[in-house]
Amino acid sequence: MTWVDIGALEDIPRRGARVLRTPQGCVAVFRTEDDRVFALDDRCPHRGGPLSEGIVHGDAVTCPLHGLVIGLTDGQAREAEAGGVATHPARIEGGRILIDASRLLPEQAA
Amino acid sequence: MKRRLVVIGAGMASGRMLEHLLAAAPDAWDITLFNAEPRGNYDRIMLSPVLSGERSYAEIITHDAAWYARHGITCRFGEAVQRIDRDRQVVCAPAGEVPYDRLVIATGSAPVVIPVPGHDLPGVVTYRDLDDTEAMIAAASRPGSRAVVIGGGLLGLEAAAGLARRGMAVTVVHLMGHLMERQLDPAAGYLLQKDLEARGIRVHCRGATAAILGTDRVEAVKLEDGTLYAADLVCMAVGIRPQTRLAAEAGLTVARGIVVDDRMRTSDPAILAVGECVEHQGQTFGLVAPLYDQAKVAAASLTGTEAVFRPVQTATRLKVTGVELFSAGDFAEAPGREDIVFRDPGRGVYKRLVIEGSRLVGAVLYGDTADGAWFFGLIRDGTDIAPMRDALIFGPAYQGGTAPDPLAAVAALPPEAEICGCNGVCKGTILAAIDGGASDLGAVRARTRASASCGSCTGLVEQLLASALGEAFQKPVRRPICGCTELAHEDVRRLIRARGLKSMPAVMQELGWKSSCGCATCRPALNFYLLAEWPETYRDDPQSRFVNERNHANIQKDGTYSVVPRMWGGMTTPKELRAIADAAEKYRVPAVKVTGGQRIDLLGVRKEDLPHIWADLNAAGLVSGHAYGKALRTVKTCVGSDFCRFGTQDSTGLGIRLERRLWGAWTPHKVKLAVSGCPRNCAEATCKDVGIVCVDSGYEIGVGGAAGMDLKATERLAKVASEDEAVEIVVAFVQLYRESANYLDRPYRWLAKVGLDWVRQQVVEDRSSRTALIARFDRAQAVFQKDPWAERTTPQARAAFAPLARITAEAAE
Known part of the structure; x- marks a missing residue:
């Protein structure tokens, strides 16, 4: 695990998301109504829509492009066989959001 | 020989620790107990009933003088310890030093005081000990006095309720969006606010205190939004902070609290700490249950017995007489959770259980907390709830109960609630007609005229028939808004109006929503209905808007946005065109397109550039064209009598006039x-939502055209002689559409439901109705006719459009 501080919880509105830019692409960091945070790759498995711009409801987000619903806890589409996106461990500590960046850094040269 | 024990602080934790210690080793210690307060141990939790007058101080004393005497404890009350000398193992206090073999620090916590101007005025109190309580009781004894409580958490609300019970006019100012946000979700927070307001307590959420005003003593509290509340007493209850000064000055390890290990030992093995002043594995404590556990462990450590402290789950109950509220468990930070929600609008009951895997991890109960202890037990014990999951929310007494009643919302309406807005028919009148033999919709319409005009209340009339007649009435199936409710759009709009529901939690609770915070289908609809109904008071919720309306630009398939400045009536100037061209170059806009609505679309703008390109366009006088919104888009015009040899009227001028009047208004579509x-x-004009065709004798106003998925020509709404009247009718039509159409129904679909005749009656024939519609439209425009671009030029607004952060290889190291 490589925990990185990416900002304050208050920087993300409740039931909203912000984008984290990484060498492996954009990650959507969500904050739920009850102040939990989740980090998912910001690309809908359907047509690559930015999940960070979707409407957040309960533990899910609805993609803004075509309405696919993705679970925040597992990154999986609620619809069967619609695929999913990678999730990244995230937690809150003292009002700061920490994300596990171990899979978000540049590939190490062998 | 007895060993010497010194205890600093006579709070709840130290009192409990002494009991355990004396039970285990009654004669082993020579004990000295310091307390800064001039009294011994009492039950601090019960200060709220003392404040409200339901208990007296004598009743909450846990250890009296006789108890200390019986156990030979030397009491040094009213004496604040000055310092701890660890080298000499002595505690220094004004009346002399006391040596120790073991020392227990139990200094508790101190209330946080917000350092706003005026915080030190006489009349500003905190709520921590008996002195604070007595100061509040004294202030409340003056007739007609007013209190402002800053902080809508557990302590603040207990203070507010106590002061109100003593006759003060109380206002609670709370920084967050709903009360007790750490323990409650918005739905339960809404119910709590409603209950407190029913007791005469005013609640101001999202209120940030700017200053406390007064010359010799407190006179008022001023908020950052300019609101002023007169006050004879201000109680600050915004939180507590561990009292660590003595420990820190003695060189003990201190973080947020005094750091202790599992045996409650500080970094000095001769010194222990218990209570609200400690920090254990990064956590501090404010509720009593873990403090009692710490007391037990500390006593065991002193007697040399094995014991370790493990924080347990805690439950919260609000001690306000008549308010039933319970919250337990941990709602934060864990993936894989699901909700079970139960609401009974009629009884004001809300229950929410949070489940993780097969375990219950959190519970919020409002209105009916009888099962709180049972749920708490399941959380604490980690019971496998899989076998009873389906019926879990009904509690231990569940005997096969019934599904939530979809008719509950309409059943909860009072008889005077207006069901049919067109004809002013209330629930009582309709029920009387049903009692009198009306057994179907047609008969109710014939007798009461309810649902006989626009028909949007038909669903509610049918529900009244169903609830009154039961099985005898076959209710036609109507499509609910979404899976969160049984109610159709029309029903929800009517009920928002009839019951005066003014917030999203209010709608979801009172109408029995089946989810905790709605979904992507119902939330945008509710947000529109609420802002259309209560323009002055409802706070628009950006998180319940579709991305385009939240970001004020149209999202494209690659995640970039399009920017369309308004061109009034399709007219522009060389200066505007130059500004658009400059912006297109500066922000490397990949495509520039002329739209069908007679304006220019800049396609492919990056989100973080939006506030900047807007500012540049603003500088040239251009404003948002709302090309992304359920709102007024364009008013397309021809050049009319100004230039065209066939033009009969100034069509361009009328178009510009209409656009200037209507822009900024949110509409159902x-x-x-x-x-x-x-x-x-x-x-x-004949395929638009509203299209005007000018003729020599005046203006033909057509409505309900379409040229999208459906193709449809407008139908004639009216023909008028003057431009002024044409504008009046169009404004009234748009307002009626705003008030009565379902969210996402274009005007032609709405007209097919309510009928053109009814609309004509409201906006053309009935002059007083037309005037009232226009007045309501203008009232809403006073709030909403603001350029969203200009409102997003601050550094904070710009930051919100940029990425939260960037991770690079260096940042991770």
Whole structure:
């Protein structure tokens, strides 16, 4: 695990998301109504829509492009066989959001 | 020989620790107990009933003088310890030093005081100990006095309720969006606010205190939004902070609290700490249950017995007489959770259980907390709830109960609630007609005229029939808004109006929503209905808007946005065109397109550039064209009598006038207008939502056209002689559409439901109705007719459009 501080919880509105830019692409960091945070790759498995711009409801987000619903806890589409996106461990500590960046850094040269 | 024990602080934790210690080793210690307060141990939790007058101080004393005497404890009350000398193992206090073999620090916590101007005025108190309580009781004894409580958490609300019970006019100012946000979700917070307001307590959420005003003593509290509340007493209850000064000055390890290990030992093995002043594995403590556990462990450590402290789950109950509220468990930070929600609007009951895997991890109960202890037990014990999951929310007494009643919302309406807005028919009248033999919709319509005009209340009338007649009435199936409710759009709009529901948690609770915070289908609809109904008081919720309306630009398939400045009536100037061209170059806009609505679309703008390109366009006088919103889009015009040899009227001028009047208004779906200067109809007005065709004798106003998925010509709403009247009718029509259409129904779909005749009656024939519609439209415009671009030029607004952060290889190291 490589925990990185990416900002304050208050920087993300409740039931909203912000984008984290990484060498492996954009990650959507969500904050739920009850102040939990989740980090998912910001690309809908359907047509690559930015999940960070979707409407957040309960533990899910609805993609803004075509309405696919993705679970925040597992990154999986609620619809069967619609695929999913990678999730990244995230937690809150003292009002700061920490994300596990171990899979978000540049590939190490062998 | 006895060993010497010194205890600093006589709070709840130290009192409990002494009991355990004396039970285990009654004669082993020579004990000295310091307390800064001039009294011994009492039950601090019960200060709220003392404040409200339901208990006296004598009743909450846990250890009296006789108890200390019986156990030979030397009491040094009213004496604040000055310092701890660890080298000499002595505690220094004004009346002399006391040596120790073991020392227990139990200094508790101190209330946080917000350092706003005036915080030190006489009359500003905190709520921590008996002295604070007595100061509040004294202030409340003056007739007609007013209190402001800053902080809507557990302590603040207990203070507010106590002061109100003593006759003060109380206002609670709370920084967050709903009360007790750490323990409650918005739905339960809404119910709590409603209950407190019913007791005469005013609640101001999202209120940030700017200053406390007064010359010799407190006179008022001023908020950052300018609100002023007169006050004779201000109680700050915004939180507590561990009292660590003595420990820190003695060189013990201190973080947020005094750091202790599992045996409650500080970094000095001769010194222990218990209570609200400690920090254990990064956590501090404010509720009593873990403090009692710490007391037990500390006593065991002193007697040399094995014991470790493990924080347990805690439950919260609000001690306000008549308010039933319970919250337990941990709602934060864990993936894989699901909700079970139960609401009974009629009884004001809300229950929410949070489940993780097969375990219950959190519970919020409001209105009926009888099962709180049972749920708490399941959380604490980690019971496998899989076998009883389906019926879990009904509690241990569940005997096969019933599904939530979809008729509950209408059943909860009082008889005077207006069901049919068109004809002013209330629930009581309709029930009387049903009692009198009306057994179907037609009969109710014939007798009461309810649902006989626009028909949007039909669903509610049918529900009344169903609840009154039961099985005898076959209710036609109507499509609910979404899976969160049984109610159709029309029903929800009517009920928002009839019951005066003014917030999203209010709608979801009172109408029995089945989810905790709605979904992507119902939330945008509710947000629109609420802002259309209560323009002055409802706070728009950006998180319940579709991305385009939240970001004020149209999202494209690659995640970039399009930017469309408004061109009034399709007219522009060289200066505007130059500004658009400059912006397109500066932000490397990949495509520039002329739209069908007579304006220019800049396609492919990056989100973080939006506030900047807007500012540049603003500087040239251009404003948002709302090309992304369920709002007025364009008013397309031809050049009319100004230039065209066939033009009969100033169609361009009328188009600009309409656009200037209507822009900024939120509508159920997008609204497009056009004005043609003659029947040749170059502006294609006959396929618009509202299209005006000018003729020699005046203006033909058509409505309900479509040229999208459906193709439909407008129908004639009216023909009028003057431009002024044409504007009046269009404004009234748009307002009626705002008030009565379902979210996402374009005007032609709405007209097919309510009928053109009814609309004509409201906006053309009935002059007083037209005037009232226009007045309501203008009232809403006073709030909403603001350029969203200009409102997003601050550094904070710009930051919100940029990425939260960037991770690079260096940042991770």
